[in-house]
Amino acid sequence: MIFSRLRPGQLPVETRALARALLGRVLVRANDDGVTAGRIVETEAYLPGDPACHAFRGMTARNATLFGPPHRAYVYLIYGTSYCFNLSSEPDGKGAGVLVRALEPIEGLELMERRRATHTQRDLCRGPGRLCRALAIDRAFDGTDPFTDARLWLADAGVLGARIRRSPRIGVTAAAERRLRFYAAGSPYVSGAFRLNPA
DNA sequence: AGGATGATCGTCT
DNA sequence: GACGATCATCCTC
Numbered sequence: 001m002i003f004s005r006l007r008p009g010q011l012p013v014e015t016r017a018l019a020r021a022l023l024g025r026v027l028v029r030a031n032d033d034g035v036t037a038g039r040i041v042e043t044e045a046y047l048p049g050d051p052a053c054h055a056f057r058g059m060t061a062r063n064a065t066l067f068g069p070p071h072r073a074y075v076y077l078i079y080g081t082s083y084c085f086n087l088s089s090e091p092d093g094k095g096a097g098v099l100v101r102a103l104e105p106i107e108g109l110e111l112m113e114r115r116r117a118t119h120t121q122r123d124l125c126r127g128p129g130r131l132c133r134a135l136a137i138d139r140a141f142d143g144t145d146p147f148t149d150a151r152l153w154l155a156d157a158g159v160l161g162a163r164i165r166r167s168p169r170i171g172v173t174a175a176a177e178r179r180l181r182f183y184a185a186g187s188p189y190v191s192g193a194f195r196l197n198p199a
Numbered sequence: 200a201g202g203a204t205g206a207t208c209g210t211c212t
Numbered sequence: 213g214a215c216g217a218t219c220a221t222c223c224t225c
Binding site for chain 2: 044046052053054076078079080081082084086099101127128129130133169170171172173
């Protein structure tokens with residue numbers, strides 16, 4: 001299967017629009033071990049001035065990518081155990097981004113199983129830390145450009161065959177009531193408890 | 200130099 | 213549903 005790279009201009013810059021536009025797109029990772037890829041089924045928006053956004057308290061060494069140009073990979077380590085993959089959003093100078101929370105695995109399932117040490121296909125990329133493990137994404141990818149990088153990129157995969165629904169973001173304590181999580185209705189590959197995922 | 204924290208996950212009951 | 217792992221990062225002293 002060929003995953004043709006998304007071109008600049010095919011993604012919006014505004015944060016919520018980007019969170020929606022990423023749904024249905026394919027995240028592709030290639031290295032010497034092979035190709036792994038999955039369709040994005042769940043995202044969360046972290047807005048400018050949003051107290052839940054890592055950029056909220058100003059630029060630091062960790063979050064500098066969020067303040068740079070849009071559509072760069074922002075990858076950070078959480079709880080010392082898991083990486084989270086985001087794309088920066090908004091024009092250069094504004095700190096904001098979109099967290100990719102879950103993928104439907106579509107390529108390289110065996111490789112994902114080895115990296116994740118599980119045979120449960122549904123769980124391979126269900127959760128932000130899990131998908132980074134399945135695709136071998138770590139902090140070294142922070143700042144990379146998915147329009148040019150040879151190891152990690154985004155591809156088009158036709159229209160999303162599902163309605164987009166919203167819910168509060170998972171695991172955040174600040175601005176917890178805001179519905180800034182977006183997911184493909186009915187997808188079994190979406191993370192979170194069942195009550196968070198009404199069809 | 201030291202302490203608190205966290206956009207999670209796997210395991211256990 | 214609860215809990216501990218595990219560590220880079222950031223803030224305070």
